Amino acid sequence: MIQIENLTKQYGAVRALDNLNMTIESGSIFGFLGPNGSGKTTTLRILTGLAKPTAGSAHVAGVNVSKDVHNLPSHIGYLPEEPAFYSWMTPQEFLDYIGRLHGLSSSKRIARIKELLMLVDLTEAGKRRIGGFSRGMRQRLGLAAALVHRPEVLLLDEPVSALDPAGRKDVLELIEQLSGQCTILMSTHILADVERVCNVVGIISRGRIIVQSPREELLNRYVQPVFEFDSVDAPVLQRWAELLKKQTWIASVNIEGQTARIVVNDVAQARTELLASAMAQHMVLRRYEEMRPSLEDVFLQLVEAESAQ
Amino acid sequence: MNFLHVFHEEIIEQWRTYRLLIVVAVMTVFGLASPLLAKLTPELLKSIPGLPVGLADAIPVPTISDAVTQYVKNMSQFGILLALLVSMGSVAQEKERGTAAMMLTHPVSRLNFILSKFFALAVTFIISLGMAALGCWYYTLLLFKAMPWDSFLALNGLMLLVFLVYVAISVLCSTLANSQGAAAGLAFGALVVIAGVGALPRIGEYFPGQLFGWGAALMLGGTQTAWSAFWVSIGLIMIALWGAWQVLNRQEL
Numbered sequence: 001m002i003q004i005e006n007l008t009k010q011y012g013a014v015r016a017l018d019n020l021n022m023t024i025e026s027g028s029i030f031g032f033l034g035p036n037g038s039g040k041t042t043t044l045r046i047l048t049g050l051a052k053p054t055a056g057s058a059h060v061a062g063v064n065v066s067k068d069v070h071n072l073p074s075h076i077g078y079l080p081e082e083p084a085f086y087s088w089m090t091p092q093e094f095l096d097y098i099g100r101l102h103g104l105s106s107s108k109r110i111a112r113i114k115e116l117l118m119l120v121d122l123t124e125a126g127k128r129r130i131g132g133f134s135r136g137m138r139q140r141l142g143l144a145a146a147l148v149h150r151p152e153v154l155l156l157d158e159p160v161s162a163l164d165p166a167g168r169k170d171v172l173e174l175i176e177q178l179s180g181q182c183t184i185l186m187s188t189h190i191l192a193d194v195e196r197v198c199n200v201v202g203i204i205s206r207g208r209i210i211v212q213s214p215r216e217e218l219l220n221r222y223v224q225p226v227f228e229f230d231s232v233d234a235p236v237l238q239r240w241a242e243l244l245k246k247q248t249w250i251a252s253v254n255i256e257g258q259t260a261r262i263v264v265n266d267v268a269q270a271r272t273e274l275l276a277s278a279m280a281q282h283m284v285l286r287r288y289e290e291m292r293p294s295l296e297d298v299f300l301q302l303v304e305a306e307s308a309q
Numbered sequence: 310m311n312f313l314h315v316f317h318e319e320i321i322e323q324w325r326t327y328r329l330l331i332v333v334a335v336m337t338v339f340g341l342a343s344p345l346l347a348k349l350t351p352e353l354l355k356s357i358p359g360l361p362v363g364l365a366d367a368i369p370v371p372t373i374s375d376a377v378t379q380y381v382k383n384m385s386q387f388g389i390l391l392a393l394l395v396s397m398g399s400v401a402q403e404k405e406r407g408t409a410a411m412m413l414t415h416p417v418s419r420l421n422f423i424l425s426k427f428f429a430l431a432v433t434f435i436i437s438l439g440m441a442a443l444g445c446w447y448y449t450l451l452l453f454k455a456m457p458w459d460s461f462l463a464l465n466g467l468m469l470l471v472f473l474v475y476v477a478i479s480v481l482c483s484t485l486a487n488s489q490g491a492a493a494g495l496a497f498g499a500l501v502v503i504a505g506v507g508a509l510p511r512i513g514e515y516f517p518g519q520l521f522g523w524g525a526a527l528m529l530g531g532t533q534t535a536w537s538a539f540w541v542s543i544g545l546i547m548i549a550l551w552g553a554w555q556v557l558n559r560q561e562l
Binding site for chain 1: 315
């Protein structure tokens with residue numbers, strides 16, 4: 001659905017995008033992660049036709065964004081980081097205007113506007129002037145405007161950055177609901193949001209994609225061979241730790257208070273034997289966990305490694 | 310087709326932001342004031358205490374020509390100024406606020422974006438000049454006598470063309486600039502250049518300012534025409550709009 005090949009964008013001496021390659025399959029929710037200035041917004045602006053690449057090509061829903069920009073708007077919905085509106089309009093008027101531009105009939109517009117205002121929780125404010133709206137309300141209206149014509153591809157630049165926790169939850173749920181209906185490319189720096197709604201993750205650094213993978217696959221790839229045990233009985237935990245250190249499949253055991261952090265050489269063996277070994281010591285456990293990296297861990301690890309190169 | 314939707318929104322914006330109302334009000338005031346000033350100025354001069362003997366008698370009796378001259382003078386100054394002030398933010402403001410980027414990701418071509426602004430501003434000036442002309446014509450009728458309507462219509466048509474030249478140039482300046490301040494600077498710079506070059510003896514006859522003289526001559530029985538300036542004005546409008554479209558096409562928003 002989105003195909004980016006060797007996309008390069010040069011601003012004077014600064015290379016914002018450096019031979020970026022990326023493919024986003026139809027129906028996926030793609031979390032586009034990267035530190036500030038890594039090229040996320042530049043990529044989105046090129047995909048919307050608002051900026052032109054210095055080299056390379058990009059196709060969105062089969063449309064070449066450089067050569068066929070006039071055909072692009074009917075296929076995409078775009079929510080910029082800070083959506084701007086005509087302050088003298090009301091949300092109803094604005095959405096009606098967008099509907100007319102996309103050729104929706106009067107009856108379809110009325111129904112769609114009602115549906116969208118309800119979806120983004122702006123029904124009550126539907127007849128108020130946008131000029132008095134908060135940033136969060138503008139962001140929700142921007143999302144509604146991007147959805148008016150049921151686009152095939154939704155490009156969202158930091159879609160929840162201005163929202164309060166409740167608003168963020170609502171919008172993320174809305175994005176989740178759109179899964180399967182359209183392809184979503186969502187740039188963000190809030191890793192928890194990506195972890196929650198995105199099924200594919202791409203990490204960009206210094207204008208290049210450093211990793212692109214299904215979310216679960218990425219987390220599994222960077223899984224650490226670490227297990228943690230919380231026990232109510234510190235002396236038993238200590239005794240058990242001494243026994244474990246003698247095992248060849250154990251790399252190290254560290255005790256902190258009533259918690260043992262065990263690094264293993266063989267994850268499969270550890271999974272079958274660790275808990276049984278603890279039980280054999282009649283240990284009373286509060287917690288047993290195979291540590292899984294968060295997306296934040298993976299992100300930091302990858303970006304730091306890229307920066308160090 | 311989308312041109313009509315965008316144009317419609319531009320017209321509503323002119324109305325809701327009071328731009329249309331302000332331009333109509335200002336121009337109507339100057340339209341009404343023209344025959345009044347022509348009529349009252351000699352009276353005011355005569356009423357100045359201590360006026361030398363005989364001077365009061367030397368002040369000519371105002372005629373319809375004075376009303377027309379005053380009208381052309383008022384419109385040529387304030388009309389052009391308004392054309393610049395109202396148009397200079399048309400594109401720059403949208404780029405500055407982000408609404409241009411927001412709208413251009415929907416089915417609005419950059420050509421329609423420029424043209425809708427120009428034609429909405431044109432409608433504003435047609436209405437405003439129409440109101441000013443009506444006011445001037447009515448007060449002239451009250452204070453002097455009826456003006457020949459066909460010549461007066463031609464005069465206003467020519468004045469409108471001059472205003473549209475400045476509207477188109479302001480739209481171009483507004484497209485070139487990234488902020489309203491820069492757009493204002495460019496637009497006033499263009500005004501100074503056009504006024505300066507237009508004052509030169511041989512080149513000046515091709516410049517839009519000549520149309521005021523032609524219009525006044527039509528009203529006052531003169532034979533002066535300015536067809537070169539007429540066609541140059543139309544050419545300037547087309548070149549400015551084409552330029553604005555080309556500039557916007559190359560810009561990243």
